[in-house]
Amino acid sequence: MTDKLRALLAVLMGALFIYAGAAKVTDPARFFADIQNYDLLPWRAAVVAMAFYLPWLEIVCGVGMIFRRFRSGASLVLAGLLVVFIGALALAWARGLNISCGCFGGSSEHPRYFLWIGRDLALLAAALFAGSGGGKHLG
């Protein structure tokens, strides 16, 4: 039963991250501006690299979550990404920045840090649960 729940959660997580990546991949300039607004990276080249790389990493890991063979690795990468996202959101919240999340492309009129961080924490727990106990096929 737990295995079935884990598999279902992994597929849902995979679909969600494929959607999140695809929403950003079509407009890298927009995502670049979203990352810039966090004011975390003083190196423009690093922000440009992230604007192109992060959406594809989300898509690749989203696909990885769907296939059992790659689930463990994909869930750990996604968990790592979510920890970074939560940290960035918390810092922006603490600094009182009026920015868009940039999480699923698009924009929001007012920041909803509490909601965004809560959602990412739930996704982090889901990623870790979905990827756990999947080591039997590794090796």
Added chain:
Amino acid sequence: MSAGPGSPPMKPLARQIALLLALAAIPAGASALVCWKRGQWDAFIDHSVPLSEIVAASQPVLWVDARSKVEYAVAHIPGALLLNEDDWDDLLPKVLETWQPGNVVVVYCSSQSCHTSEEVAQRLSKEVGLPGVQFLRGGWEAWKGAHK
């Protein structure tokens, strides 16, 4: 570090993670290349102007401070006018009243990593139609550093 029973072996897991990270780099690189080929790279280029270049120019400069009201109240470049996106409609008329043809408008925010000056400069240029609007590289920190 050894893996416990039921947990994935470390080496294949690390290999899997490395593979996923590398796989993502391929379409990312391709997408950057496509962007470059289509001439859509302008959004990623730094158009800020260094302070030395602004000082060297002979044209009169209208400084625009894109930071918050509080930061502006603490200190600002002499003669600078406050204009940020939070109070855009209230603050813009003063800037337009002060602006003279021939002025070079230079917008600044707090530091190298802030980007509000770029956004305000873009709005002044595209929405308001002011000519030759620039934004200062390094912002207020660069100015402070040069005027110690």
